Structure formats: structure tokens, C-alpha cells
Amino acid sequence: MTAIERSRTVAVIGAGTMGQGIAQVALLAGHPVLIHDVNESLARDGLGLVQDRVERMVAKGRLDRAEADDAIGRIGCARDLADLADAGLVIEAVVEDATVKRALFAALEEVVSPDALLATNTSSLSVTEIAAGLAHPGRFLGLHFFNPAPLLPLVEVVSGFATDPAAAERAYDTVLGWRKTPVRCADTPGFIVNRIARPFYAEAFAVYEEQGADPATIDAVLRESGGFKMGPFALTDLIGQDVNEAVTRSVWESFFRSPKFTPSLAQRRLVQSGRLGRKTGHGWFPYGEGAPEPVPHTAGPEEAPAKVTVVGDLGPASALTDLLEEAGIAVESTEHGGPYIQLPGEGQLVLADGKTSIEFADVVYFDLALDYRDATRIALSAGEDTTEQTLAEAIGLFQKLGKKVSVIGDVPGMIVARTVAMLIDLTADAVARGVAAAEDIDTAMRLGVNYPMGPAEWHDRLGRDWAYDLLHHLDERCPGGRYAPSLALYRLGYAAGDEDAAEADADTGDTGDADTGDADMAGAVGSGTDGTRGDAE
Numbered sequence: 001m002t003a004i005e006r007s008r009t010v011a012v013i014g015a016g017t018m019g020q021g022i023a024q025v026a027l028l029a030g031h032p033v034l035i036h037d038v039n040e041s042l043a044r045d046g047l048g049l050v051q052d053r054v055e056r057m058v059a060k061g062r063l064d065r066a067e068a069d070d071a072i073g074r075i076g077c078a079r080d081l082a083d084l085a086d087a088g089l090v091i092e093a094v095v096e097d098a099t100v101k102r103a104l105f106a107a108l109e110e111v112v113s114p115d116a117l118l119a120t121n122t123s124s125l126s127v128t129e130i131a132a133g134l135a136h137p138g139r140f141l142g143l144h145f146f147n148p149a150p151l152l153p154l155v156e157v158v159s160g161f162a163t164d165p166a167a168a169e170r171a172y173d174t175v176l177g178w179r180k181t182p183v184r185c186a187d188t189p190g191f192i193v194n195r196i197a198r199p200f201y202a203e204a205f206a207v208y209e210e211q212g213a214d215p216a217t218i219d220a221v222l223r224e225s226g227g228f229k230m231g232p233f234a235l236t237d238l239i240g241q242d243v244n245e246a247v248t249r250s251v252w253e254s255f256f257r258s259p260k261f262t263p264s265l266a267q268r269r270l271v272q273s274g275r276l277g278r279k280t281g282h283g284w285f286p287y288g289e290g291a292p293e294p295v296p297h298t299a300g301p302e303e304a305p306a307k308v309t310v311v312g313d314l315g316p317a318s319a320l321t322d323l324l325e326e327a328g329i330a331v332e333s334t335e336h337g338g339p340y341i342q343l344p345g346e347g348q349l350v351l352a353d354g355k356t357s358i359e360f361a362d363v364v365y366f367d368l369a370l371d372y373r374d375a376t377r378i379a380l381s382a383g384e385d386t387t388e389q390t391l392a393e394a395i396g397l398f399q400k401l402g403k404k405v406s407v408i409g410d411v412p413g414m415i416v417a418r419t420v421a422m423l424i425d426l427t428a429d430a431v432a433r434g435v436a437a438a439e440d441i442d443t444a445m446r447l448g449v450n451y452p453m454g455p456a457e458w459h460d461r462l463g464r465d466w467a468y469d470l471l472h473h474l475d476e477r478c479p480g481g482r483y484a485p486s487l488a489l490y491r492l493g494y495a496a497g498d499e500d501a502a503e504a505d506a507d508t509g510d511t512g513d514a515d516t517g518d519a520d521m522a523g524a525v526g527s528g529t530d531g532t533r534g535d536a537e
Contacts, residue, residue, distance in 0.1 A: 002166070003173040004117070006030040008088030011078065013037070013104065015046030018121060019093035021149030024050050026089075027075050028063075028150075029178040034087065036078040043077045050075060053150070081111050088113075089174065091143055093121040101130045109135055117171055119143040123194065124250050127160035127187040138164035141171055144191055145180075146448055153181040154447040160187045181447055183440035189254030192436050193448040194247055196455065198261050199422035201244065204232040204415070205264035212411035213379075215284045216294035221406055224377035226416040227370030227452035233284040234294070237277035241270050241284075259481040260426070296377075297406050302392040304400035305344045306330060312338020316462050317351045319372045320401075327400045341397075347390025349397070352417035354473025354483075357383030357410045364394040368417040368462075370452055377404040379415055412477045413470055420458055421474075424467040425489050427455035428521060432488035438521040456521040464493045492521060 004010075010026035012019045015037035027033045027050065035050075037043035051072050057063040063071075078084055090108055094100060105118055112118070118140045120130050131137040142158030155175045159168045168184065175182040185192045204218045213221075219231020236244040245267050252261040270276075270283065277283030285294050307330040310321050320341070324331050340363075341349040347362040357363045364386055367379040378398045382391045395405045408414065413421065423445075431438050442454020459467060468490060474483035 002170045003177045004031075004088040004170065007032075009034055009084075009086055011036060011084040011087040011090040012093060013090065014093035014095075014121075015039075015042045016093065018145065018147055018149060020046045020050050021147065022091055022093060022121065022145055023075065024053055024150050025145075025178055025180070026091075027054075027071050031074070033075040034078040034084060035075070036081065036084065040077070040079060047075060047077050081107055084108070085111050085113065087116055089117045089119065089171075091119045091121055096122060096124055098125050098129055101125070102133060105130065105134060105140065115139075117141070117167055117174075119171060121145055123191075124247060126189075126254075127158050128162065131160050131162055137162035139167045141168055142187070142191070143171060143175065146193075152447070153179075154193075154444060155180045155182045156191045156193065156444065156448075157182045157184050158187055158191055159184070163187075181443060183436065183444045185436040185440065185444075186434055188430070188433075188435045190247070190251045192430070192441055192444040195251060195435070196423060196426050196430065196441060196445060197449050198248060198251060199419055199426065200228075200449075201232045201236060201248065201267075202262070202264060203413075203419040203422055205266055207408070207411055207415055207418075208233075209264065209266050210409065210411055212381075212409035213406070213415070214297065217296040217379075217406050217408065218415055219294065220296035220377055221367060221379045221408075221415045222419065224404070225367055225369045225375045225379060226419065227375075229450045229452075236267070237283035237285060237287070239277070240279055241267060241276045245271050262482060297408075298377075299380075299395045299399075299405040299407050301399060302396035304329060304396035305393045307332070307344065308349075308397070309334065309342040310338075311340050311342055312336070314339050314341075314351065316368060316466065317366070317372060323372060323401050324397070327402075329397070329400060343390055343393045343397075345387065345389040345393055347387060347393065349394050352381075352414040352470070354413045354418070354421075354470040354477070356412050356477065357381055357386055359383075361385060362387050362390050364391055365414060366394070366398070367414040368420060370416075372401075375403060377406060379406045379408050381408050381410050381414055383410045413474050417470060418474060418483075420455075420462075421467040421470045422483075423455040424459045424462075425471055425486050428459070428488040428492055429486040431456075431521060432486070432491070459492070459521050468493050 010031040011034045012023040013036045015035050023033050023035050035043050035046050054068050054071050058065055058068045084090060090112060092101060092104060101120060108118060120142050121144060122142060123144055127142040131140040134140055141160060141163045144156040144158060146152040146154050157168060157172045172182045183192060189195060207213055207218055208215060215233035219233050222228045222231045245263060248263045252263055255261055274280060275282045278287050281288045309332045311334055314320060321331055343349060350363055350365050352365050352367050357365055365381045369375040380394055398405050427441050430436060438456035442456050445451040445454050468485045471483045471485040
């Protein structure tokens with residue numbers, strides 16, 4: 001372990017909510033802690049609030065009296081930066097202004113010892129930019145805690161362009177010793193969480209803008225079918241529309257206005273109107289006394305078909321075969337053709353694939369679910385040529401399985417499927433570009449934004465071609481680059497294909513030189529082992 005010794009002081013600059021939280025974490029890990037703020041009264045108030053939280057932990061039985069007294073005796077305020085000379089780690093949590101932060105760290109360099117680490121808690125600025133002008137940028141890095149820091153385990157350990165790997169490793173080990181879950185990432189716009197999470201909001205807003213469904217229905221489908229804890233409309237109302245849109249716009253601008261991160265016009269209008277969410281009493285939804293609860297569209301009861309035919313391999317929806325039989329619906333299966341469920345009226349029920357119902361004679365699409373057995377709601381979409389009988393049979397089928405059904409517009413990729421596919425694509429691209437390892441991205445998305453599953457895990461579960469195929473179809477129908485699958489996602493499928501080919505050759509006795517690289521995201525992307533095409537960059 002290269003962690004900073006517990007006897008070394010940890011200094012926190014900025015006595016706001018985040019600064020207080022970081023100070024509390026370091027304090028309870030056993031370090032002496034100093035809080036500094038340009039406003040001395042704020043520093044004293046912050047100190048008092050941290051001490052109060054320690055006392056509340058004693059009252060709740062989470063800390064014994066002796067431990068609390070010891071901790072309270074190790075924290076204090078620093079009036080001047082010179083008081084931080086002995087600190088082994090200084091973490092800045094001041095205003096999100098690069099000029100202010102650069103000036104602060106330039107002053108700190110004149111004070112702290114040569115072996116001290118300097119860290120910024122920025123969530124949106126470039127770590128490399130903040131380090132510009134430092135005499136020793138190798139010891140500078142980002143430590144992005146999530147609010148509230150004492151409760152949320154994730155910390156993004158961000159290496160700037162000039163960060164010394166040994167410094168990053170020491171910071172990582174230190175945070176790990178604080179009983180946090182650190183993840184390593186490069187200095188890229190949004191780091192891990194704020195980069196990868198953009199489609200969760202953007203695709204929901206796009207479905208709304210396309211008149212596919214209302215906010216309450218989209219939120220309900222992502223919660224009850226996708227397994228997300230909150231829908232993006234309710235979540236951005238909680239975060240603040242101005243805050244969420246500013247992050248999206250910052251990432252978009254930082255990526256030179258890449259269509260992958262294009263902000264939502266509907267959200268822009270919401271911000272312009274002053275409807276910022278809970279804090280103003282109205283966002284996507286109204287709040288306050290007497291405000292109605294959002295109600296998703298739910299289809300009325302329909303009769304379930306007595307018998308269906310499962311044509312081909314349903315892939316991610318293969319669990320439906322058992323569920324249908326358990327519900328008393330007779331199921332015939334045929335391996336040829338498909339994949340779809342043939343309904344009695346000759347219509348077809350098809351898993352979302354990035355195409356639209358209008359392209360076919362009598363088709364109803366159904367959305368992806370995290371787990372079809374546990375899902376409580378399923379979204380269906382139908383086109384103008386879908387017969388009333390086919391739609392009714394599809395609704396009745398899922399109702400027979402105990403699901404609520406939301407019928408949405410004929411939107412390619414539907415709701416959950418297009419969201420998950422975009423999350424997978426951004427993750428594959430980030431891994432290929434060396435932003436972070438697939439495992440760290442999965443950890444960050446589960447712990448940082450409470451996703452039910454990491455994008456790389458989703459990819460491995462859904463199959464090597466699933467996300468690529470869906471996005472390819474979406475890109476054909478919605479050109480412009482937003483849905484164009486990344487080269488990294490294509491390579492994932494290619495690497496997996498090589499593995500399958502090698503297995504087939506082995507079965508036939510062929511001992512050719514086919515590459516047999518791993519098919520999962522961690523092995524196939526960024527590994528330099530993607531068959532005949534060399535470096536994954």
C-alpha cells in the first residue's frame with residue numbers, strides 16, 4: 001500500500017457542503033484534518049457542522065464515545081494557507097472556476113512539502129487545465145467525490161495529462177483506505193459518470209420530443225422495465241434542470257459539439273422558462289401542496305391469446321417463453337426464421353431493434369427489460385398499419401404475465417433499448433480511448449448514479465452484436481451521427497466473431513491462425529488483441 005500515512009494531515013479548502021463531507025470522511029479514517037476557507041466564519045461553521053455530525057453518529061450508535069472524542073480532537077481550522085505546510089494531502093472544493101483554482105494551487109505549491117499531493121474535487125473542469133502553470137504538476141490530480149461524500153462510496157481518481165502515475169496510485173490507495181470505492185480514469189470531459197450518463201437523460205428527452213410518450217410514461221418504463229431507480233424526468237427535476245443541462249452542455253462543448261452529446265431543446269426551453277424542478281415548484285412535473293402525482297399511460301385490459309408461436313431465438317427476451325407457459329399460454333417453437341412471437345391474428349411481436357413498426361405489415365414492438373420476470377411494466381409500440389387485433393393481443397399477452405402495459409409512439413429503439421444501447425456504445429468508446437477500464441466504468445455507474453447494471457455487464461448479457469445492430473438501424477432512420485455505432489463497439493462484435501470462428505474451426509479440426517481474443521468488453525476493447533486490426537485506438 002502506498003496510502004498517505006494516517007498521521008499526516010489532510011487539508012480541505014472550501015467549507016461548503018462538499019468540503020465538510022470530505023473533511024468528515026478523512027477525519028473518520030483517522031487523519032488530522034484542517035479546514036480552510038477564505039471566509040473564516042464559514043470555516044468555523046463548517047468545523048462545527050462536522051463535529052455535530054460526529055456527535056450524531058454517537059447518538060445513533062454508529063461511533064463510540066472514545067472514537068468521537070478522538071476525532072473531534074483531530075480537526076481544526078486553518079486561518080492561512082501557511083498553516084497547511086505539514087499536510088500530506090490538500091483537497092480543494094471551492095467554486096467551479098478554473099482561474100480561481102489555478103491561483104489557489106499556485107499559492108499552495110509555495111507552502112506544502114514536496115511529497116504532498118494536491119487534488120481538486122472538480123466535477124466539470126479539466127484537471128489538466130487546472131494544473132497548467134504548476135511547477136510540479138506530477139503530484140496534482142482530481143479526487144471527485146459524490147455528494148453527500150460521507151454516504152456515497154464512489155470517488156473518481158482522475159489523472160491529468162501531467163499526473164505522475166505514482167501520485168495517482170497513492171491517492172487511489174489513500175481513498176481505498178478511507179473505505180471508499182475509487183475508480184481510475186483519465187482527464188476527459190465528464191470523467192466517467194457525467195460522460196457515460198448523458199444518454200440516460202438525452203434518449204428520454206428525445207423520445208419526448210419525438211412525441212413518442214409523455215414524461216411520466218417514459219420514467220415509468222425506465223423504472224419498471226429498465227430497473228433504474230428513478231426516471232430521468234423526475235431525476236433532473238431533483239437535480240435541477242439548470243444544473244443538469246449545464247453539465248450536458250459542458251460535455252457537448254468539450255467534445256467539440258459531438259452529436260453524441262447534443263443537448264435537448266425541450267430541456268433548454270424548460271430552463272429558459274424558469275421551471276427548474278423541485279426548487280422552483282415546477283419542472284417536468286409540478287410540485288408543492290396539491291400537485292398531482294405523475295400518472296403514466298397504462299393500457300386497459302385486453303384478452304390474452306390462448307396460443308402463440310415463438311419463431312427463432314428471442315435473445316435477450318428468451319425468458320418470455322417460460323413466462324408464457326407458466327401463465328397458461330400454449331407455446332409452439334420453431335428454430336427457423338424470426339426472431340419474433342407469432343400472434344394468433346398473424347401479427348408479430350418483435351423485440352425493439354432500432355426499426356419501426358411502420359416498415360412492416362402487422363408488427364408490434366416490445367421494449368427491452370432488465371429482467372422480464374421481475375419487470376412490472378412493458379412498453380409496446382405500433383405503427384399505422386398495425387391492426388387493432390394484433391395490438392390488443394400483444395397487450396393481453398403481457399397483461400397475462402402480470403405486467404402493466406404502456407403503448408407508446410412508433411419510435412425506433414423505443415425507450416429502454418435505445419438508452420441501454422447508447423450507454424454501451426459510450427462505454428465501449430471510453431474504454432477503447434483509455435478513459436477507464438470497463439470494470440471501473442461499471443462500478444462508477446452502479447455506485448455513482450445507482451444503475452441496476454453497468455453498461456459493460458449489459459453488453460455481455462445482451463450479446464456481442466445487440467447494441468451495434470440496434471444503433472446501426474437507428475442511425476439509418478435518424479442520420480446525423482448521434483446513433484452511429486463507435487468503431488470500438490464494432491470491434492467488440494468483430495473480436496467475439498473471431499472467437500466463435502476459432503471454436504468452429506476447432507470443431508472441424510482446423511488449426512489455422514484465427515485470433516481467439518476475449519469477447520467481453522473488458523478483454524476485447526483497449527487490449528490491443530482485436531484480431532487483424534491491431535491497436536484498439
